[in-house]
Amino acid sequence: MKNAKIRLYVDADLADGQAVAVSRDQSHYLFGVMRLKEGAFVALFNGRDGEWLAKVTAANKRNGMLVCLEQSKPVQMPPDLWLLFAPIKKARTDFIVEKAAEMGAARICPVSTEFTQSDRVRQDRLQAHALEAAEQCGGTYVPEVAELQKLDAVLANWPADRKLLFCDETRVGEAVTDLTVLGAGPWAILIGPEGGFSAREVERLRGMDGVHSVSLGPRVLRADTAAVAALALWQKALGDWG
């Protein structure tokens, strides 16, 4: 079987014999940096049609063309899980987005809380990180990164059927809940900023229907660690790791 070492996300539809033009940036990468020639193989995915083995039919540094040969993976949608997190320092925020995409979150939502230090995030940059992580991890889906919203506004419009796993630093040291008993369905995980949530936010969250406040063990985890740990526990108990 032909083997593609490079995986690329494209917008175009993918189907048997379909020709796909790649962007200028992608052409630069494929034909300038990686020096692929006509006849080389690349794996393509678009979030809808699975992964396709494609062959380079035109290799120019500013534009190129590939043609789909055969589907190499069916599309695999992630479970219906959102990750809500409060932006922290740039490198750690990038890291959270990368990890959420690898771990199989369907949607990534930066939220600003009372103690959030960073009030701006570059949604386009974070979306690019999610895309690159999907290319890297062999996923066939790219989670959408939402624009930054205020936590209060997000909670005011919270969908009634979506459960929320609230990772509550004030419960550090308590036993970690067995998530399987909380049941399947649409879910979200909420990770707080450095310094945690305000007393008012904790009270509001604890009072909401469908919110399950949980401990993440005996040590206080940084936000980026907490995000990966909570995603792992959720995926194993309720998601596509079971």
Added chain:
Amino acid sequence: MKNAKIRLYVDADLADGQAVAVSRDQSHYLFGVMRLKEGAFVALFNGRDGEWLAKVTAANKRNGMLVCLEQSKPVQMPPDLWLLFAPIKKARTDFIVEKAAEMGAARICPVSTEFTQSDRVRQDRLQAHALEAAEQCGGTYVPEVAELQKLDAVLANWPADRKLLFCDETRVGEAVTDLTVLGAGPWAILIGPEGGFSAREVERLRGMDGVHSVSLGPRVLRADTAAVAALALWQKALGDWG
């Protein structure tokens, strides 16, 4: 109750009324950077005596003295879990060490494998990262970071009573094992380098007694993500998160 915002690791014994001299670097940090004065409170831990509330009795930028007032936390030893990982790029290696300390690994062992790209690690720098992570996460124990060893040598001397969780990329897509059925006791987690283990290494690991090869879900995780995810699953199933 008096509240200390700063936590410091020290070598000295900690006990009621014990005077503790802090190092030049720590004095610079406490009295130069953070501008603490005599009478200020600091939390101290040494990995043996728990956490102690201490009061500054001499505050000079090159040396300082504190005295222990009362124990604020008993020592909490982590479960007997080692993390073995193949060093990757510098930032991600640092990250793995930081995360292993936060997640409660007792010992952190860099190992070089056939596909490991980095053949040198600065053990002292990694140990400092583990210490800083322990200060930050409220732990009372600092995991030891071992010197880099060859995986083959580590396996040749493997302790008969220690089980090994082998995170095997070739099993991507299989269901994730329920770790509780593998039983408690001394354990280690092994995470491979970019590109995974060689066929020879996989064969050797699978043939060893006490080695349990597991999948980490349907997407291929980067080594740093895999380390946190595997630590979370292990801690919940067999460690101190239960």
